[in-house]
Amino acid sequence: MHFVVCLKQVPDTSEVRIDPNTNTLMREGVPSIINPYDAHALEEAIRLRDKMGGKVTIVSMGPPQAKEALRKAMSFGADRAILLTDRGFAGSDSLATAYILTVAIQKIHAEEPIDIVFTGKEAIDGDTAQTGPGIAQRLGFPQLTYGIRVREIDNTSVTVERKTEGGREVAKALLPALITVEKEMNELRYATLPDMMKAAVYEPEMWDAKSLPYDTAEMGLKGSPTSVSRIFPPPGRSGGERIDATTDPKGAVANLVEKVFQENIIMVHPAVKGGRA
Amino acid sequence: AKSAPVAGGDVWSGVWIIVEYNHGRIAPVSWELLGEGRKLADVIGCELCAVITGYQVDHVIREAFAYGAEKVYVIDDPVLENFRTEPYAEAITGLVRKYQPEIILMGATAIGRDVFPAVATRLRTGLTADCTVLGIDPETKLLQQTRPAFGGNIMATILCRSRRPQMSTVRPRVMAMPARVEGRSGEIVREQQSMTEDEIRTKVLEFIPGDAKSIFLDKAEIIVAVGLGIASQKNLPLVEELADSLGATLACTRGVVEAGWMSHDHQVGQTGVTVRPKVYIAIGISGAIQHLVGMETSDYIIAVNNDPEAGIFRVANYGILGDLFQVVPLLTAEFKKRLQHGVAN
Ligand SMILES: Cc1cc2nc3c(=O)[nH]c(=O)nc-3n(C[C@H](O)[C@H](O)[C@H](O)COP(=O)(O)OP(=O)(O)OC[C@H]3O[C@@H](n4cnc5c(N)ncnc54)[C@H](O)[C@@H]3O)c2cc1C
Ligand SMILES: Cc1cc2nc3c(=O)[nH]c(=O)nc-3n(C[C@H](O)[C@H](O)[C@H](O)COP(=O)(O)OP(=O)(O)OC[C@H]3O[C@@H](n4cnc5c(N)ncnc54)[C@H](O)[C@@H]3O)c2cc1C
Numbered sequence: 268m269h270f271v272v273c274l275k276q277v278p279d280t281s282e283v284r285i286d287p288n289t290n291t292l293m294r295e296g297v298p299s300i301i302n303p304y305d306a307h308a309l310e311e312a313i314r315l316r317d318k319m320g321g322k323v324t325i326v327s328m329g330p331p332q333a334k335e336a337l338r339k340a341m342s343f344g345a346d347r348a349i350l351l352t353d354r355g356f357a358g359s360d361s362l363a364t365a366y367i368l369t370v371a372i373q374k375i376h377a378e379e380p381i382d383i384v385f386t387g388k389e390a391i392d393g394d395t396a397q398t399g400p401g402i403a404q405r406l407g408f409p410q411l412t413y414g415i416r417v418r419e420i421d422n423t424s425v426t427v428e429r430k431t432e433g434g435r436e437v438a439k440a441l442l443p444a445l446i447t448v449e450k451e452m453n454e455l456r457y458a459t460l461p462d463m464m465k466a467a468v469y470e471p472e473m474w475d476a477k478s479l480p481y482d483t484a485e486m487g488l489k490g491s492p493t494s495v496s497r498i499f500p501p502p503g504r505s506g507g508e509r510i511d512a513t514t515d516p517k518g519a520v521a522n523l524v525e526k527v528f529q530e531n532i533i534m535v536h537p538a539v540k541g542g543r544a
Numbered sequence: 545a546k547s548a549p550v551a552g553g554d555v556w557s558g559v560w561i562i563v564e565y566n567h568g569r570i571a572p573v574s575w576e577l578l579g580e581g582r583k584l585a586d587v588i589g590c591e592l593c594a595v596i597t598g599y600q601v602d603h604v605i606r607e608a609f610a611y612g613a614e615k616v617y618v619i620d621d622p623v624l625e626n627f628r629t630e631p632y633a634e635a636i637t638g639l640v641r642k643y644q645p646e647i648i649l650m651g652a653t654a655i656g657r658d659v660f661p662a663v664a665t666r667l668r669t670g671l672t673a674d675c676t677v678l679g680i681d682p683e684t685k686l687l688q689q690t691r692p693a694f695g696g697n698i699m700a701t702i703l704c705r706s707r708r709p710q711m712s713t714v715r716p717r718v719m720a721m722p723a724r725v726e727g728r729s730g731e732i733v734r735e736q737q738s739m740t741e742d743e744i745r746t747k748v749l750e751f752i753p754g755d756a757k758s759i760f761l762d763k764a765e766i767i768v769a770v771g772l773g774i775a776s777q778k779n780l781p782l783v784e785e786l787a788d789s790l791g792a793t794l795a796c797t798r799g800v801v802e803a804g805w806m807s808h809d810h811q812v813g814q815t816g817v818t819v820r821p822k823v824y825i826a827i828g829i830s831g832a833i834q835h836l837v838g839m840e841t842s843d844y845i846i847a848v849n850n851d852p853e854a855g856i857f858r859v860a861n862y863g864i865l866g867d868l869f870q871v872v873p874l875l876t877a878e879f880k881k882r883l884q885h886g887v888a889n
Binding site: 397 | 566691875
């Protein structure tokens with residue numbers, strides 16, 4: 268079977284901050300990592316390949332430096348890695364990103380038919396969780412989002428446990444299909460030494476906008492209907508209000524709870540049939 | 545139609561709220577959005593409509609009017625009984641193409657974040673994810689969509705200038721719940737579902753409902769977290785009762801895990817889970833940096849600690865200085881009283 272994994276190199280967001288003077292992102296010196304959800308997507312693809320036989324192909328869109336993430340990914344045992352890199356891709360929103368990845372996946376599909384495309388649930392930088400469903404729609408594949416377990420797979424279908432608000436859902440889709448992956452899906456492996464050595468010298472294939480039949484109106488800034496008009500730091504954490512409950516605990520707590528409801532921090536919802544989700 | 549540009553004589557008008565109804569349950573965010581949609585529609589000067597796609601939804605239509613919809617678009621069909629992307633995306637996309645709303649909103653729930661990107665892709669328009677603030681630019685009348693990104697480290701305001709509709713998913717429990725007014729009604733527009741069961745490639749085999757406590761930590765909307773201030777495992781029922789009063793999920797610090805009082809899957813922080821609930825209530829937690837990195841992007845932090853110098857107070861919106869053994873039972877009682885006739889958030 269042929270598994271394709273969409274893998275994004277992302278900044279380690281725990282270290283990204285806003286420069287308070289310029290209100291721009293401070294990315295300098297922030298380490299790049301494989302998007303954590305994509306690492307689990309890759310792990311699942313490799314496990315299924317080892318069980319079913321076949322091949323794992325990785326596709327990533329990003330700057331040339333993203334090669335590093337692809338080498339790292341190869342060290343876990345993938346078979347092929349392709350980096351889509353072109354200045355014309357820069358500034359793409361999730362609609363354009365899904366378009367760019369889809370055109371590449373269609374070419375891969377034409378060469379070697381794909382059974383499952385895996386993406387992460389979301390990327391930890393943009394956080395939209397929109398790219399996976401966008402690719403599924405464009406490919407015309409059914410999608411199973413928020414996957415936490417692949418229960419069954421055969422040549423024609425896949426059954427996945429999905430995480431939803433109210434509980435877990437077991438859903439079955441005909442192949443080819445697209446699955447977005449939660450971290451609970453599996454435990455990551457460590458790379459073996461021979462795989463690490465092979466990966467260190469691996470050269471990912473580089474595809475640019477000219478290597479594929481791209482419509483330039485659908486990619487980059489031009490192809491992106493959304494635009495970021497302003498960024499700013501989240502509401503400050505300092506200067507919170509202190510409530511002294513040492514002398515009159517009862518009054519202090521009543522006062523706090525009153526505020527919490529008044530400011531809609533906690534809201535009352537009418538109890539719904541079927542219980543709370 | 546490949547894309548949906550503004551220009552070209554098409555009239556895109558109205559604010560639409562997609563009501564989420566699945567497994568017999570209406571997601572409360574649907575009504576929060578009718579409340580928010582009312583404000584947006586008033587600023588623009590347009591109609592507020594609800595969209596209901598599902599099976600046997602007459603009671604949902606009544607509720608939509610009660611929560612403020614002026615008009616309700618309905619597709620009632622057995623293929624829509626359980627949520628599946630294909631028929632839902634088909635249904636919503638069909639309605640949008642036919643009636644051309646200017647803005648459509650849906651909850652940023654597992655379902656909203658599944659089907660809305662599918663709809664936006666079909667319509668070739670923009671979609672802003674997981675918004676926490678919405679507004680209308682007074683001059684351009686564009687929808688200003690504000691959302692956290694980079695794990696909550698930054699906020700971004702996003703515009704969709706030249707394609708329609710403007711689409712956002714909105715985080716649950718951020719917008720206020722509007723008043724429910726019994727007996728309101730309005731126009732009902734019924735349409736047909738164009739997809740038949742044999743065209744749909746996914747089947748829902750089983751649904752395993754979970755209770756509030758088994759919600760995964762990183763999805764929990766309210767968390768009650770406990771630290772070593774609780775002093776002993778035998779005192780844990782104190783915080784469990786507080787959590788129960790709010791339907792909250794219980795979490796803890798590494799200190800508590802190392803003491804053997806709770807399991808590691810409850811641990812928040814650098815070597816545990818990162819959480820981003822609407823409300824994080826920290827009980828007897830000092831606020832070590834390794835703990836803070838896992839929870840400081842929570843929307844609201846309430847801390848209870850008897851040490852005025854505790855680091856947790858630096859990130860808390862409300863810091864209660866006091867003895868947790870006095871304060872926590874009072875909190876539990878007060879929340880229980882307020883939530884007598886409903887559930888929190
Ligand atoms: C502050 C900010 C806010 C933004 N808000 C929005 C918004 O609301 N709407 C919008 O449309 N765009 C938005 N964007 C743009 C968006 O981040 C980019 O389009 C990005 O390329 C894709 O979205 P994502 O990072 O959210 O990925 P997600 O959609 O969250 O990623 C899901 C999965 O798709 C795959 N994937 C995503 N990108 C790639 C890639 N480059 N290569 C390979 N696989 C990939 C991965 O498997 C990933 O796990 C925003 C950007 C910024 C900086
Ligand atoms: C590499 C590394 C990784 C780590 N990862 C994590 C992590 O993922 N998560 C994590 O939580 N920690 C982590 N830690 C540990 C962290 O540094 C702290 O030791 C830990 O968070 C402290 O737990 P605590 O707040 O429960 O305990 P303490 O620091 O002992 O705090 C107890 C608090 O309770 C208050 N208190 C006591 N009695 C009362 C009372 N009667 N009423 C009110 N308040 C009272 C005290 O004033 C004090 O502030 C990590 C540490 C390292 C070195």
